[in-house]
Amino acid sequence: MTVDASILCALREMSWGVSGAELSRQLGMTRAGVWGHIEQLRALGYDIEASPHRGYRLLSSPDSLHADDLYSRLGLTRVIGREIHVFQETTSTNDVAARLARGEAREGAVVFAESQSKGRGRMGRVWLSPAGKGLWFTVLLRPNIAPAGATQLTIAAATALARAITLQTGIVPDIKWPNDILIRGRKVAGILTEMSAELDHLKDLLLGIGMDVNLETEDFPAALRQTATSLAIETGAKVNRSELAVAILRELDRDYDLINKGHFEVLAEQWQERCSTLGREVSIRVGDRVIRGQAESLDDDGALLVRGAHGHLERIIGGDVTVG
Amino acid sequence: MDLKDIKAIIDLMRKNALSEFELEKQDFKIKLKRGVSGPMLPAEDTAALAYGAPQVMALPAGAPPPAAVPALAPPAASLLEIKSPMIGTFYRAPSPESADYVEIGTEVTPETVVCLIEAMKVMNEIKAEVKGVVTHILVENAKPVEFGQPLFRIRPA
Numbered sequence: 001m002t003v004d005a006s007i008l009c010a011l012r013e014m015s016w017g018v019s020g021a022e023l024s025r026q027l028g029m030t031r032a033g034v035w036g037h038i039e040q041l042r043a044l045g046y047d048i049e050a051s052p053h054r055g056y057r058l059l060s061s062p063d064s065l066h067a068d069d070l071y072s073r074l075g076l077t078r079v080i081g082r083e084i085h086v087f088q089e090t091t092s093t094n095d096v097a098a099r100l101a102r103g104e105a106r107e108g109a110v111v112f113a114e115s116q117s118k119g120r121g122r123m124g125r126v127w128l129s130p131a132g133k134g135l136w137f138t139v140l141l142r143p144n145i146a147p148a149g150a151t152q153l154t155i156a157a158a159t160a161l162a163r164a165i166t167l168q169t170g171i172v173p174d175i176k177w178p179n180d181i182l183i184r185g186r187k188v189a190g191i192l193t194e195m196s197a198e199l200d201h202l203k204d205l206l207l208g209i210g211m212d213v214n215l216e217t218e219d220f221p222a223a224l225r226q227t228a229t230s231l232a233i234e235t236g237a238k239v240n241r242s243e244l245a246v247a248i249l250r251e252l253d254r255d256y257d258l259i260n261k262g263h264f265e266v267l268a269e270q271w272q273e274r275c276s277t278l279g280r281e282v283s284i285r286v287g288d289r290v291i292r293g294q295a296e297s298l299d300d301d302g303a304l305l306v307r308g309a310h311g312h313l314e315r316i317i318g319g320d321v322t323v324g
Numbered sequence: 325m326d327l328k329d330i331k332a333i334i335d336l337m338r339k340n341a342l343s344e345f346e347l348e349k350q351d352f353k354i355k356l357k358r359g360v361s362g363p364m365l366p367a368e369d370t371a372a373l374a375y376g377a378p379q380v381m382a383l384p385a386g387a388p389p390p391a392a393v394p395a396l397a398p399p400a401a402s403l404l405e406i407k408s409p410m411i412g413t414f415y416r417a418p419s420p421e422s423a424d425y426v427e428i429g430t431e432v433t434p435e436t437v438v439c440l441i442e443a444m445k446v447m448n449e450i451k452a453e454v455k456g457v458v459t460h461i462l463v464e465n466a467k468p469v470e471f472g473q474p475l476f477r478i479r480p481a
Contacts, residue, residue: 122445124419147409148471151444178444193446198453199409199472286413287466301411302444317468318413318442 001071003027003037008046008058008072017054063214064132065112065242074246079108080139080253081246087111089131091118094194094208097138101204105140110249112137119210121192122320128224133215135245139207139252143260147197150205151302152264153256154179157191157207159270160251165189167251168244169235174276177295177304177321181211182276186229188212209248214238272298277323282306286319295323404454405474412443414475416465430458431481438476441469456480 001009006027010018020031027034038048038056045062061069067084074081083106090096090113097111116136119127129136141153158179165173165181165188174182181189189211196203212230220228231239258266272278275298283292284306291314293306304316333354346355408414416424416439426438432452441448460477463469 122442122447123415124422147448148411148443150410150446150448154444154446191445195446195448196451197409197448199407286468287415289466317411318444 002068003029004041005068005071007034007037007041008061008069011048011056011058012072015058017049017051017057019055020050023056061242063238063241065114065245069242070112070246070249073242074249077108077250077253078257079141080256081108081110081249082106083109085109085111087113089113089115089117092116092120092208093136093138094120094192094206097140097206097208098194098204101140101206107140107142108253109140110137111140112245121190121210127190127192127210128220129210130215130219132241133219134213134230135209135211135241135248137209137245139209139249141205141207141256143202143205143256145202146200147195147202148301150193150195150197150202151178152259152267153205153207154191154193155271155302156255156259156264156267157193157209157252159267159274160255161189161191161209161211161248162274164244164247164251165231167247169231169239171231171234173274175271175274176323177275177277177298178302183229183231183234185276186227188229188231188234207252211244211248213241213244268298268300268302271302277304277321280323282324283322284316284319285322286316291316291319403459403477403479404456406438406450406452406476406478408441408450408469408471408473408475410441410443410448411471412441412446412448412469414463414465414467414469415440415442416461426458426461426476428458428461432456432458432478450475452476452478454478454480 007023010023010026020034023034024031038050042048044066045064047059049057049059051057065086067086070081070084085096085100087096093111093113093116097109100109100111113129113136115131116127116129119129119136121127143149143153155178158175158181161181162173162175165171171183173188176182179191180187189209192208193205194208195205212228214232215230217225217233255267258264277295278297280295282295283290291306291308293308293314296305296307296313299305299315306314306316308314418425418440426432426436432438433455434451434453436452437449438452438458439450441450456478458476459479462474462476469475
């Protein structure tokens, strides 16, 4: 952990205040050195009180993502979040993570951006990513599984996002097949996974996640207002993005561990319980073809089984799903 | 386009063992076919014939029986298949508005992306993994594919 991350960690643990002497002992540096770091954190927007009686006290943190701050909040994880990068602006965090994947990045590295100029969804669609309003990030994974197993990770991501939202806001979201996160039928988060694989071996998997956290209605273009929402709109209050970010990383870390230990069925069950698509009339567009029917159940690998008008069961593995 | 250009195309077709070439411009259309006519043969046979046929003619009397002929084809003559690493939907372009990743005749390197396979919003860009030329596209856009299903044939360069 960096010095700044250690200081933030100590300040959060001892919210009543921590003396300069104690910090310099913990960090193995002079009190003047500690003071220098406190000044740097203040410049970043951390409101840190210094009093002769109580020592240093963290009064408030800025509404911005900092790698050191995220490390200090995250605590220990097995894989996910051991390496965190935060960019003010980038094209797409999946692009940055793909570059990191070709370099030295460790498995579990996470790339956040405060804004994306070319945030993308499925099939080249635009993903709106205004500055400081959401969580736009990518997790780099290198699971030791066959490429077909990648769909397990997209299911894991959906359940982890849903749990983290519940932990931070109390809202219990639904999952639309395969992995859109919905609140009252409106999309609040999306997952786009990109992978590179050989025939029998998955090399890198990029879990791209976009969550609308503090967007207001007017932040959405008119065309999206009926179909998209944010946590702030749903709760009526701003949500702490840093806390939410680390909650998501912790939940992802848990799910990833379950998959690595061969307990995918636990996640599949959670996912099925929250999947609001089941039992509904759906239409799925795949290229020029549209399949209509009732979403009946999920196959073992997560594929959607749809009962068509003529009673035959069709296995859906991809495409645009419209409910109702 | 003059005779020299057409000869150059025929040379290219021979070099890459392409059996058909078609080009259409405003008021100009050319279609070239070479080698085998009739039903499509399996890749290896096509390649063997394309290279092997003239060799058969050149064989002296008493030469080994025709069964030995394919062995005369250079190893590079056989086509390689790019197979799908997973069940999913096959896409030839990154989005409906984009140009296709590759066409028949596109020269590829190992890093060239040839298609996209989607399964449950997991997008897998498939790379050629070899240097060569695309000779066959075996699946239509937006159609389901199985694990191990051949997607493209490539003539290695």
